[in-house]
Amino acid sequence: MSESLNIAVIPGDGIGPEVIAEAVKVLKKATEQSDAPLVLTDYKLGAEHWLETGETLPEETLEALKTHDAILFGAVGAAPGDTRIPSGLIEREMLLKLRFSLDHFVNLRPAKLYPGVPSPLAAPGDVDFIVVREGTEGPYVGNGGALRVGTPHEIATEVSVNTAYGVERVVRDAFRRANERDRKHVTLVHKHNVLVYAGHLWRRTVEAVAAEFPNVTHDYLHVDAATIFMTTNPSRFDVIVTDNLFGDILTDQAGAITGGIGLAASGNINMDRTAPSMFEPVHGSAPDIAGQQKADPTAAILSVALLLDHVGLPKAARRVEEAVESDIASRDEMTDPRTTAEIGDAIVAALA
Amino acid sequence: MSESLNIAVIPGDGIGPEVIAEAVKVLKKATEQSDAPLVLTDYKLGAEHWLETGETLPEETLEALKTHDAILFGAVGAAPGDTRIPSGLIEREMLLKLRFSLDHFVNLRPAKLYPGVPSPLAAPGDVDFIVVREGTEGPYVGNGGALRVGTPHEIATEVSVNTAYGVERVVRDAFRRANERDRKHVTLVHKHNVLVYAGHLWRRTVEAVAAEFPNVTHDYLHVDAATIFMTTNPSRFDVIVTDNLFGDILTDQAGAITGGIGLAASGNINMDRTAPSMFEPVHGSAPDIAGQQKADPTAAILSVALLLDHVGLPKAARRVEEAVESDIASRDEMTDPRTTAEIGDAIVAALA
Numbered sequence: 001m002s003e004s005l006n007i008a009v010i011p012g013d014g015i016g017p018e019v020i021a022e023a024v025k026v027l028k029k030a031t032e033q034s035d036a037p038l039v040l041t042d043y044k045l046g047a048e049h050w051l052e053t054g055e056t057l058p059e060e061t062l063e064a065l066k067t068h069d070a071i072l073f074g075a076v077g078a079a080p081g082d083t084r085i086p087s088g089l090i091e092r093e094m095l096l097k098l099r100f101s102l103d104h105f106v107n108l109r110p111a112k113l114y115p116g117v118p119s120p121l122a123a124p125g126d127v128d129f130i131v132v133r134e135g136t137e138g139p140y141v142g143n144g145g146a147l148r149v150g151t152p153h154e155i156a157t158e159v160s161v162n163t164a165y166g167v168e169r170v171v172r173d174a175f176r177r178a179n180e181r182d183r184k185h186v187t188l189v190h191k192h193n194v195l196v197y198a199g200h201l202w203r204r205t206v207e208a209v210a211a212e213f214p215n216v217t218h219d220y221l222h223v224d225a226a227t228i229f230m231t232t233n234p235s236r237f238d239v240i241v242t243d244n245l246f247g248d249i250l251t252d253q254a255g256a257i258t259g260g261i262g263l264a265a266s267g268n269i270n271m272d273r274t275a276p277s278m279f280e281p282v283h284g285s286a287p288d289i290a291g292q293q294k295a296d297p298t299a300a301i302l303s304v305a306l307l308l309d310h311v312g313l314p315k316a317a318r319r320v321e322e323a324v325e326s327d328i329a330s331r332d333e334m335t336d337p338r339t340t341a342e343i344g345d346a347i348v349a350a351l352a
Numbered sequence: 353m354s355e356s357l358n359i360a361v362i363p364g365d366g367i368g369p370e371v372i373a374e375a376v377k378v379l380k381k382a383t384e385q386s387d388a389p390l391v392l393t394d395y396k397l398g399a400e401h402w403l404e405t406g407e408t409l410p411e412e413t414l415e416a417l418k419t420h421d422a423i424l425f426g427a428v429g430a431a432p433g434d435t436r437i438p439s440g441l442i443e444r445e446m447l448l449k450l451r452f453s454l455d456h457f458v459n460l461r462p463a464k465l466y467p468g469v470p471s472p473l474a475a476p477g478d479v480d481f482i483v484v485r486e487g488t489e490g491p492y493v494g495n496g497g498a499l500r501v502g503t504p505h506e507i508a509t510e511v512s513v514n515t516a517y518g519v520e521r522v523v524r525d526a527f528r529r530a531n532e533r534d535r536k537h538v539t540l541v542h543k544h545n546v547l548v549y550a551g552h553l554w555r556r557t558v559e560a561v562a563a564e565f566p567n568v569t570h571d572y573l574h575v576d577a578a579t580i581f582m583t584t585n586p587s588r589f590d591v592i593v594t595d596n597l598f599g600d601i602l603t604d605q606a607g608a609i610t611g612g613i614g615l616a617a618s619g620n621i622n623m624d625r626t627a628p629s630m631f632e633p634v635h636g637s638a639p640d641i642a643g644q645q646k647a648d649p650t651a652a653i654l655s656v657a658l659l660l661d662h663v664g665l666p667k668a669a670r671r672v673e674e675a676v677e678s679d680i681a682s683r684d685e686m687t688d689p690r691t692t693a694e695i696g697d698a699i700v701a702a703l704a
C-alpha cells in the first residue's frame with residue numbers, strides 16, 4: 001500500500017452514482033482516523049460515458065486505474081429498452097474487461113441474512129455463507145463464435161475454458177477462507193456428471209487442495225441440487241467455491257434469499273496483488289429507479305467493508321459492518337421511507 | 353400410434369423401481385377403458401445393470417425402445433459414494449444418450465404449486481408455469497476436452513453448441529404451448545450479455561417466432577435474474593424457454609419452490625414423433641432412501657399424465673392430474689405417514 005490510501009471511484013450508470021455517493025461518505029468516515037490519508041479519484045465509465053464519447057474502457061484509463069490501491073465501483077448498464085447501446089457491450093467491454101485485465105480471480109460474495117431482514121423463505125434458518133466465484137475463466141472468457149448467422153443453418157458456440165492454474169488458485173483461496181471461519185466447510189458446486197472435463201479438473205483440484213487443509217471439510221453438489229438446498233436449507237452452506245457462471249447464478253439466488261441484492265456486496269479480488277481489486281454491489285444499474293433516491297446503498301456500503309479488509313484495514317471493515325448491522329436491525333423493511341442519502345447518513349452516524 | 357398402447361418401462365436404480373411400480377398402477381387404471389390395450393415391456397438399465405453386465409445402453413436395447421409408443425422412466429444413478437461406477441457414466445451413457453438418440457428436443461417441466469402443498473417460500477403466490485428446456489444441444493453435447501491432464505498446465509474445455517434448427521424448434525414449441533394457456537406469455541432465459549453468440553441466436557429466434565404468435569407476449573431475463581424472480585415472485589412466470597443447462601438449474605429450483613422435486617414431473621419429448629418420447633420424475637435415484645417405501649411416487653405419476661397427453665389420451669391425462677390434485681389436497685405433508693405404495697393406491701382409488 002502506498003502512503004496514502006488511493007481509491008479509484010467508478011460510479012457508473014443508473015443508481016450507481018447514488019449508492020456510490022453514500023459508500024464514499026462511509027469510506028471517508030471509516031478511514032478518518034487512519035494514518036494513511038484517503039485520496040479519491042473519480043473515473044467516468046459506463047453506458048452514459050459510452051454514449052457521450054464512444055469509449056468503453058480506454059487503455060489510458062485502465063493504466064490509470066492500475067495505480068490505485070483499490071477500486072470502488074457502482075453499477076453499469078443501459079436501460080434494457082435503450083437500443084442505442086449494443087446489448088451487453090458495456091458489461092463485457094468495461095466491467096468484465098476490468099475483472100479480466102486486473103486478474104480478479106476471486107469474486108467474493110458473502111451471503112448473510114442479517115437479523116431483522118425479512119427473507120422470502122418461510123424458514124431460512126441461520127444463513128451466513130460466502131461464495132468464492134472464479135472470476136477470470138469458465139464460460140466468461142468470450143471464446144464463442146457463430147457460423148452462417150441469420151440463416152437456418154446458423155451454429156453458435158460458447159467455450160468454457162478452465163485451467164489448472166486458474167482453478168487451483170481460487171480453490172485454495174476458498175479453503176483458506178474456510179479455515180478462518182467457524183464451520184470450516186467448503187462445498188464445490190459444479191455439474192461434473194455432464195461437464196466432464198471441466199468438472200473433473202475442479203473435483204481433482206478440490207481433493208488436492210483439501211489435503212493441505214486438514215481442518216477443513218468439504219463436499220460436492222451439482223449446481224441444480226445447489227439451487228434446491230439454497231431454497232430448502234441454505235444454512236448448510238459455509239464456503240461455496242464454483243466457476244464463473246454457476247457463481248453468477250448462485251450469488252443472485254443467495255442475494256434473493258438473504259433479503260435482496262440491495263444488500264449483497266462483492267469483491268473482485270486479485271489475491272496476488274499484481275493489480276488493484278474492485279469492490280461493487282451485486283445489483284445492477286436499475287435504470288427504472290435511477291435518480292430518485294430510492295436505491296438502497298447498503299450493498300455498496302458493505303462493499304466498502306470488503307475493500308477495507310483487502311487494503312489492510314480490518315478494524316475499519318468490522319466497524320462498517322457493525323454500523324450496517326445496527327442500521328438494518330432498526331429498519332422496518334416494509335415501511336422504511338428513507339432516501340438513499342438518509343440510509344447512508346444513518347450508517348455514517350452509527351459509525352461515529 | 354399402434355393399435356395397442358405399447359409402453360416401455362425403465363424402472364432404473366434406487367427409488368426408481370418403487371415409484372415406477374405406482375406409476376404403472378396408475379397408467380393401467382387410467383387406460384382401462386381405452387380402446388387400445390396397454391402393453392408394458394420392462395427394460396433393465398441403469399447403474400445396477402451396468403454393475404451386472406457392463407452395459408450402459410446396448411444398441412439392441414435402443415432399437416427395441418424405438419418400437420414403443422412412449423417410455424416411462426424412473427431414475428438412474430449410483431450412490432454418490434459408490435466408487436465402482438465412474439461418476440456420471442450412467443447419466444451420460446444411458447439417460448442423456450436416450451434423450452439425444454431419440455431426439456427429445458423438448459424437455460417439458462411443469463411447475464405448479466398444488467393447493468395444500470407447503471412451499472419453502474413465505475409468500476409463493478399462485479405458481480403455475482412450465483419450463484420448456486431444450487434437450488439436445490447446449491453445454492450437454494459432450495463436446496469437451498482436456499490437455500496435459502493432471503499437470504499444473506492442464507486445460508479443460510466444454511463447448512456449448514447451439515443451432516438455429518435446434519433453437520427454433522424448441523422456441524416454437526414454447527410459443528405453441530403458451531398460446532394454449534391463459535396468460536399466453538413466454539419468458540426467454542439466457543445470459544446473452546456474456547454468452548453473446550449463443551445468446552443472440554436465442555434472442556433473434558424468439559423475436560422471429562414471436563411474430564408468428566400475435567396473441568403471445570414475451571420478455572427476457574438473464575438466468576441470474578431469473579433465479580431471483582423464482583424466489584421473490586414466481587407467479588410472474590407462465591412459459592419459460594431456455595437452454596439445456598439453464599433449464600436443468602431452473603427446473604430444480606422450480607421443483608423446490610413448488611414443494612419439492614418429489615412432485616415434479618417431466619417429459620423428454622420428440623415433438624416430430626420420429627422416435628418415442630420419455631417421461632420421468634425430475635428427482636434422481638435417491639439411493640439413501642431406496643427400498644424403504646419412503647419415496648413419494650407423485651412425480652412419477654404426474655409424468656404418466658404427461659405421457660398420456662403425448663400419446664393422444666388427454667382426457668385420461670386430466671383424470672390422473674385431478675386424482676393427484678385431490679390426493680395432495682388431503683395430505684398433511686408434515687405428517688403423511690403413507691408408504692410409496694399407499695400413495696399410489698390412494699391415487700388409483702381417486703381415479704376410480
Ligand SMILES: CC(C)[C@H](C(=O)O)[C@@H](O)C(=O)O
Pocket residue numbers: 091092095096248282545546576
Ligand atoms: C453484468 C454481468 C456481466 C455480471 C456477471 O455476469 O458477472 C453481473 O451479473 C454480476 O454478477 O456481476
Ligand SMILES: CC(C)[C@H](C(=O)O)[C@@H](O)C(=O)O
Pocket residue numbers: 193194224443444447448600634
Ligand atoms: C442426471 C442429469 C444428467 C440430468 C440432467 O442434468 O439433465 C438431471 O439433472 C435432470 O435434470 O434430468
